[in-house]
Amino acid sequence: MFTKAIVRAPGSNFATGLTSVNLGSPDLARALKQHEAYCHALELRGLELIRLAADEVHPDSTFVEDTAVLTARGAIITRPGAQSRLGEVTSIEPVLREHFEAINFIREPGTVDGGDVCEAGEHFFIGLSRRTNEEGAKQLASLLESFGYSSILIDLRGISNILHLKSGLAYLGGKRLVAIEALREFEQFSGYDLIWLNTDEEYAANCLFVNGKILMAAGFDDTTKQLEHLGYQTIALEMSEFQKMDGGLSCLSLRF
Numbered sequence: 001m002f003t004k005a006i007v008r009a010p011g012s013n014f015a016t017g018l019t020s021v022n023l024g025s026p027d028l029a030r031a032l033k034q035h036e037a038y039c040h041a042l043e044l045r046g047l048e049l050i051r052l053a054a055d056e057v058h059p060d061s062t063f064v065e066d067t068a069v070l071t072a073r074g075a076i077i078t079r080p081g082a083q084s085r086l087g088e089v090t091s092i093e094p095v096l097r098e099h100f101e102a103i104n105f106i107r108e109p110g111t112v113d114g115g116d117v118c119e120a121g122e123h124f125f126i127g128l129s130r131r132t133n134e135e136g137a138k139q140l141a142s143l144l145e146s147f148g149y150s151s152i153l154i155d156l157r158g159i160s161n162i163l164h165l166k167s168g169l170a171y172l173g174g175k176r177l178v179a180i181e182a183l184r185e186f187e188q189f190s191g192y193d194l195i196w197l198n199t200d201e202e203y204a205a206n207c208l209f210v211n212g213k214i215l216m217a218a219g220f221d222d223t224t225k226q227l228e229h230l231g232y233q234t235i236a237l238e239m240s241e242f243q244k245m246d247g248g249l250s251c252l253s254l255r256f
């Protein structure tokens with residue numbers, strides 16, 4: 001069960017952040033509205049929100065998930081792989097210190113974006129990507145091991161259509177994962193029960209299983225049907241403005 005989540009509303013500079021998708025420029029007012037609805041959905045799932053002030057220096061800072069890996073046994077502050085995002089961790093550290101006894105760090109030359117880290121109970125999938133390098137992934141795996149967790153690497157560097165591992169993968173409890181077709185080639189998922197998404201609904205892979213229900217992006221009917229058929233209850237949230245900036249549902253919070 002999650003009890004808390006760290007969130008940060010987009011700042012006025014939101015539209016100047018990084019993006020690799022060609023969906024146009026985000027509308028800040030709409031993004032703020034979508035962010036508020038997201039926050040409200042987390043509160044309805046029973047999470048107490050820790051709201052950080054908007055960061056006008058770092059346009060991608062609303063995607064707080066990339067700055068840390070939070071587990072029941074300890075916190076790790078990452079070292080984001082994009083130069084413009086490195087400074088985001090500075091304001092995360094004092095907040096985490098209030099809630100975690102020990103804080104660990106990914107050290108240079110390692111880079112890790114939290115979006116590349118998919119927790120599946122006691123096991124973690126770590127994506128090697130344009131943002132998370134081998135050194136960072138190795139450091140992370142060894143920190144997780146010191147907490148008593150296992151992990152495995154997934155090399156995404158040959159897959160062009162996702163920024164992070166969790167752009168294409170989510171954990172839905174038990175042995176269940178939801179994933180995009182491009183991840184089918186990885187034997188690291190064997191032993192798991194996979195739900196494969198239709199290729200035209202891949203953005204829906206970045207969903208969030210929070211305290212028994214799935215928060216997911218609105219507008220993905222086949223995925224919704226698939227999940228509901230399996231007995232999940234889903235909550236649809238408008239994510240259009242974050243999608244324009246390459247972000248998904250999970251990126252907007254750090255749950256613990």
Ligand code: CIR
Pocket residue numbers: 017018019060063065066082085114115116163164166167245246247248250251
């Ligand atoms: C970036 O490119 O870093 C941001 N515009 C989007 C980050 C999304 N984060 C995530 O998927 N965890």
